[in-house]
Amino acid sequence: METNNTDVAGFQIKHALKLSSEYTQANFTWIMSLILTIIFLLNSIDFSNGTLKPLVFAVFAVYALFTLIQIAVTLKIKADLRRTGEIHSSTRKWGYVLFLAIVTGNVFIVAFAFQLIKKVKTTEYVFAAYMLLTQIFIIAVSALNIFKPYVTDTFPMAMLVLIGIAVFDLVVLILVARQSHSEQTPSWMKYIAILLLISSLTGNLFALTLAINIFVKLKNDVSNIEKWNSMWGKITRNNTAMLGFFFIVFIFSISICSQFTFDYEMAVENNYEAILQTPSWAYPLGTDNFGRDLFSRIVFGARISLIVGLASTLIPAIIGGVLGAVSGYYGPRTDNIIMRLLDILYAVPGILLAIAIIAAFGANTVNLIIALSVGSIPTYARTMRANVLMVANFEYVDSARALGASDYSIIFKHIVPNSLAPMIVKATLTIGGAVIATSSLSFLGLGVEPHIPEWGNILKLGSTYLETNSYLAIYPGLAIILLVLSFNFLGDALRDALDPKLD
DSSP states (O other), X not given: OHHHHHHHHHHHHHHHHHHOHHHHHHHHHHHHHHHHHHHXXXXXXXXXXXXXXXXXXXXXXXXXXXXXXXXXXXXXXXXXXXXXXXXXXXXXXXXXXXXXXXXXXXXXXXXXXXXXXXXXXXXXHHHHHHHHHHHHXXXXXXXXXXXXXXXXXXXXXXXXXXHHHHHHHHHHHHHHHHTTTOSSOOTTHHHHHHHHHHHGGGSOHHHHHHHHHHHHHHTTOHHXXXXXXXXXXXXXXXXXXXXXXXXXXXXXXXXXXXXXXXXXXXXXXXXXXXXXXXXXXXXXXXXXXXXXXXXXHHXXXXXXXXXXXXXXXXXXXXXXXHHHHXXXXXXXXXXXXXXXXXXXXXXXXXXXXXXXXXXXXXXXXXXXXXXXXXXXXXXXXXXXXXXXXXXXXSHHHHHHHHTTOOHHHIIIIIIGGGGXXXXXXXXXXXXHHXXXXXXXXXXXXXXXXXXXXXXXXXXHHHGGGTTTOTXXXXXXXXXXXXXXXXXXXXHHHHHHHHOGGGO
16 A cells, blocks of 8 residues: 555656656756856867867856756755645745856856746746847847957947847836736736837847737737737747747847947958957957958848748748638639649759759849749648638638628638648748758858858858868858757747647
8 A cells, every 4th residue: 555655656746847847947958058068168178289278168167057056956946846846935046046147148047047036937927038038148249349349330329229128128027027926917018018019129029029918918808818828828838949939039139230239341341460360359259261250240141041031931931822822712623723833843842943043043142032932832832722721611711701701801811811820830940941041052152142141151161161260160050050940949839839739
């Protein structure tokens, strides 16, 4: 009998650990932090002469300290859950200590600190926390330009604006945290939402999402509020998805703010006095064989990669969506004509079609977007067609026909809006592929013009210096990998959140 009780107790403890999002994220955090710590340790050793790099070793020591604290907190969380089934308030206070890891740029520990501090975490709190975190990282990255020999004229004012927005974000986080136990959103929060919309012009999409969330709750529409909370609740509980979302928003925001905090000439103008400089305070990621600042080139290259990736996804999604909707709604004759024509296009490999278009019309940004868009139209058309065939048989569509609604109204007001979820998921998942295709074509010299800072161009140049100056290829390669992974993680989370079959 005692054995059975012990087994039941053990099962309950394992179940409590499995259900605890804080414990799951704590394990994920210390593992990722340990990996970063080991990377800094290896980079702090100059294996050629057996010496240490003092600055990198200091970074390693700080990372190691916070990693040890994170491991200790994880063990404390596990002990609390085993003992009482919930995390003790004294353990949650360690989140304030872990938050200090923001000085190291360890986003894993900082994101976990926000989760640990607050016991009841609403979607508004999570958005506000990541909004502030994004703003702080934007300021930190932009502030590195202080060490450069020249900073753009708009830099001081832009930094003041960014710092002011960060203070506002902190106030919003405190207000949202205090409102977490309230069932109704106060009416005065609409003014906060308006200010959040204005601050989102810096590219901080977390501010935009939080503003929309506030407006949704202010309408007091129970059905919409439940749908919104259900969708974002699943996403915010997914650690990898939120970190991916954070990186996407960070890259998007820095690509906008860099217009005012970075000097574009340092990314494109040759500086023969600073050729192949190793990473330093003035040049955080070093310089290339023309003396151009690699840090600035990667920041400005993010803008091109995002523009091409988003445009080459949005265009075929719209065109393919319309063709798929028309094909699925009308009879077999229209369906056969449209789909057979698209099958011909689908038979040509996308990358080969892109190369052919660029070879015929020349290599530039516009032609690259067109080349990548054309080959993707059939896949979006098939996705939309499949959903329209299913939705078109629903009762509300029959009711619209009975009331005399036109085909245009039925398709674009009733069917298409209810078929968008799979299209959104597909678009999010394929943006990463578009980014890779953009970089691949630029690497081959068939994408963006060679003088324009774009991650594929930077990687191509760095590949010739892998043995002597490997950082020229490592940093742009990491940027591509992280952005693609981020879109994939977010796409997977959106699929889980929007697919009713996975509830």
